[in-house]
Amino acid sequence: MAKSITVDSLDIYYGDFLAVEGVTMTIKARSVTAFIGPSGCGKSTFLRSLNRMHEVIPGARVEGKVMVDGQSLYDAAVDPVAVRRQIGMVFQRPNPFPTMSIYDNVLAGNRLNAKKMKRAEADDIVERSLKGANLWNEVKDRLNKPGMGLSGGQQQRLCIARAIAVEPQVLLMDEPCSALDPISTSAIEDLIHELKTEYTIVIVTHNMQQAARVSDETGFFNLKAAGQPGHLVEFNSTQKMFANPDNESTEAYISGRFG
Amino acid sequence: MSVTTAPVRPSAESVSFTAARLPRFAPALVGVVAAAAAGLPVLLLGWGVVAWAIVAGLVFLVALPLWARVVEGSRGATDRLVTGLVWAACIVAIVPLVSLLYTVVDRGLPRISSTFLTYSMYRTSLDQEVGIYHALIGTLLITLFAALISVPIGVMAAIYLIEYGKGKRLARWITFLVDVMTGIPSIVAGLFAFALFILLFGPSTRVGIGGSVALSLLMIPIVVRSTEEMLRLVPSELREAAYALGVPKWRTIVKVVLPTALGGIVTGVTLSIARVVGETAPLLLIAGLTTRTNFNVFDGRMTTLPVLIYTQNANPGIAETAGGIRPGIEIAWGGALVLIVIVMVLNLAARIIGKIFAPKTGH
Ligand SMILES: Nc1ncnc2c1ncn2[C@@H]1O[C@H](COP(=O)(O)OP(=O)(O)OP(=O)(O)O)[C@@H](O)[C@H]1O
Ligand SMILES: [Mg+2]
Numbered sequence: 338m339a340k341s342i343t344v345d346s347l348d349i350y351y352g353d354f355l356a357v358e359g360v361t362m363t364i365k366a367r368s369v370t371a372f373i374g375p376s377g378c379g380k381s382t383f384l385r386s387l388n389r390m391h392e393v394i395p396g397a398r399v400e401g402k403v404m405v406d407g408q409s410l411y412d413a414a415v416d417p418v419a420v421r422r423q424i425g426m427v428f429q430r431p432n433p434f435p436t437m438s439i440y441d442n443v444l445a446g447n448r449l450n451a452k453k454m455k456r457a458e459a460d461d462i463v464e465r466s467l468k469g470a471n472l473w474n475e476v477k478d479r480l481n482k483p484g485m486g487l488s489g490g491q492q493q494r495l496c497i498a499r500a501i502a503v504e505p506q507v508l509l510m511d512e513p514c515s516a517l518d519p520i521s522t523s524a525i526e527d528l529i530h531e532l533k534t535e536y537t538i539v540i541v542t543h544n545m546q547q548a549a550r551v552s553d554e555t556g557f558f559n560l561k562a563a564g565q566p567g568h569l570v571e572f573n574s575t576q577k578m579f580a581n582p583d584n585e586s587t588e589a590y591i592s593g594r595f596g
Numbered sequence: 597m598s599v600t601t602a603p604v605r606p607s608a609e610s611v612s613f614t615a616a617r618l619p620r621f622a623p624a625l626v627g628v629v630a631a632a633a634a635g636l637p638v639l640l641l642g643w644g645v646v647a648w649a650i651v652a653g654l655v656f657l658v659a660l661p662l663w664a665r666v667v668e669g670s671r672g673a674t675d676r677l678v679t680g681l682v683w684a685a686c687i688v689a690i691v692p693l694v695s696l697l698y699t700v701v702d703r704g705l706p707r708i709s710s711t712f713l714t715y716s717m718y719r720t721s722l723d724q725e726v727g728i729y730h731a732l733i734g735t736l737l738i739t740l741f742a743a744l745i746s747v748p749i750g751v752m753a754a755i756y757l758i759e760y761g762k763g764k765r766l767a768r769w770i771t772f773l774v775d776v777m778t779g780i781p782s783i784v785a786g787l788f789a790f791a792l793f794i795l796l797f798g799p800s801t802r803v804g805i806g807g808s809v810a811l812s813l814l815m816i817p818i819v820v821r822s823t824e825e826m827l828r829l830v831p832s833e834l835r836e837a838a839y840a841l842g843v844p845k846w847r848t849i850v851k852v853v854l855p856t857a858l859g860g861i862v863t864g865v866t867l868s869i870a871r872v873v874g875e876t877a878p879l880l881l882i883a884g885l886t887t888r889t890n891f892n893v894f895d896g897r898m899t900t901l902p903v904l905i906y907t908q909n910a911n912p913g914i915a916e917t918a919g920g921i922r923p924g925i926e927i928a929w930g931g932a933l934v935l936i937v938i939v940m941v942l943n944l945a946a947r948i949i950g951k952i953f954a955p956k957t958g959h
Pocket of ligand 2: 380381382429511
């Protein structure tokens with residue numbers, strides 16, 4: 338069962354530094370939502386606040402509300418570990434576990450949580466996840482080799498496989514394709530299309546075409562000025578965003594007239 | 597670099613990447629000449645080998661850069677001079693070490709035999725053979741127990757400092773105290789253990805475990821420091837990757853952070869053992885002295901190699917032949933060699949273990 342996410346005037350801080358200010362939006366269940374915006378405007382920061390990964394950084398905190406299916410994520414009674422089991426994440430930079438083989442990396446979510454499973458079941462999860470991330474053919478003969486021995490793009494696909502292996506309700510992807518070639522990118526985009534029938538997907542991308550291709554709705558983040566916190570400028574259906582956005586600066590950004 | 601300065605610079609087509617260089621054998625040649633040149637005054641003045649080496653080195657350090665300056669220009673000369681200085685520093689650092697090793701092997705090796713390694717000093721008549729077996733066992737057991745005490749405490753303290761205590765007052769205090777502990781003189785650690793065991797078990801207590809406690813006081817700060825460094829090197833991305841999979845913090849530490857840092861931690865622990873295995877003063881106080889082999893660290897005195905070396909050297913006994921080497925001195929040299937071998941084996945083990953546990957890359 339996929340979940341929708343409602344964000345209400347969310348402020349995100351690193352210590353005293355206000356990185357993102359006043360974000361309000363609703364991310365629909367079983368759809369793909371894309372975030373675009375210039376570098377440093379707080380896309381990653383906002384994405385990380387959706388599964389309580391933000392608070393992992395010392396001093397980092399948020400103010401405001403994030404509701405997932407009616408539950409407030411930042412309630413005192415909420416266990417961040419339980420949140421992250423439901424809301425998975427793929428990071429901007431690939432981070433496979435260096436002590437683990439490719440096989441173990443894919444199973445890390447299960448193994449690290451000491452989930453017992455049969456060998457056949459484990460093999461099945463590994464094959465399905467790697468196929469989903471378009472990596473199976475490249476690594477099927479060396480599943481027991483270290484995950485760090487893969488190329489950067491392969492490592493990123495391994496991380497995607499690892500994230501989908503635990504079948505989260507929501508999948509947050511931070512520029513998952515920035516290190517990938519066009520073929521792998523289109524495989525990931527196909528995967529996103531497939532996953533969308535069951536999961537809620539949020540993706541950050543610098544690639545406008547990608548946002549236009551894969552997403553149903555798009556949010557545009559921007560900085561008011563240098564040194565100011567980032568904020569959500571416009572949030573609309575992707576079609577509208579790319580055809581005639583409400584906001585001038587959105588149009589300027591999408592058409593490439595400013596950075 | 598602009599085009600207008602072209603007349604003074606060679607045009608793009610004729611740029612040459614070659615420059616005059618000294619022949620490859622130049623340092624060797626200058627070295628031989630310097631050695632010969634230095635030999636003359638040294639012979640005339642009747643100085644020793646050390647003076648000769650120093651004079652030859654200085655001649656070399658002046659001659660080679662001068663030659664390089666003529667042929668290669670000033671950058672070549674500076675390069676030769678600094679290279680020479682770095683080499684000189686390296687040699688100065690290594691010479692005492694090599695000399696020490698040579699002396700110990702030279703004096704100690706003749707004494708090493710199977711009896712020496714398997715007999716204790718305990719004997720019922722004067723013509724019986726003696727050996728260092730009791731001290732060997734004492735060293736190994738006391739150090740083993742010291743490691744059993746220090747490794748869990750040290751590693752867990754480091755985990756607290758890096759994973760939980762960031763910026764907390766308690767963590768700052770622990771760091772400060774660990775720093776202070778690093779500087780504790782070993783005799784003070786020995787006195788502490790001595791006082792502790794006397795308070796607990798009455799006067800004139802001498803037990804091996806007391807030595808282990810004293811050594812662990814010296815080991816813990818080293819283990820904490822090295823483990824801390826290793827944990828700090830584990831990228832936070834890995835921790836985040838585990839958190840994002842819904843893995844609790846303690847499991848992330850146990851299953852991701854520690855395995856990633858394991859090679860370095862094991863190396864650090866091994867080096868800390870190597871550091872304390874040669875401690876004498878604290879063991880002299882609390883572990884006492886005995887000529888018998890004692891396998892029980894919780895009961896009775898235990899001799900260790902450094903203590904044996906110290907006491908044999910202090911009371912070497914009487915030489916069999918007049919003017920011969922006294923037996924205690926021989927035993928001390930043999931014991932020193934065994935101790936150095938133990939430390940070297942530990943160092944080698946640290947390297948090998950570090951290699952084995954290092955995260956694997958490559959295909
Ligand atoms: N760990 C951190 N500590 C302090 N400030 C941070 C930290 N991470 C990010 N920031 C700041 O927060 C702001 C938003 O950064 P963020 O990484 O979210 O940008 P982004 O939109 O993802 O950029 P990019 O497109 O380059 O990935 C930036 O000003 C950045 O300097
Ligand atoms: Mg980012």
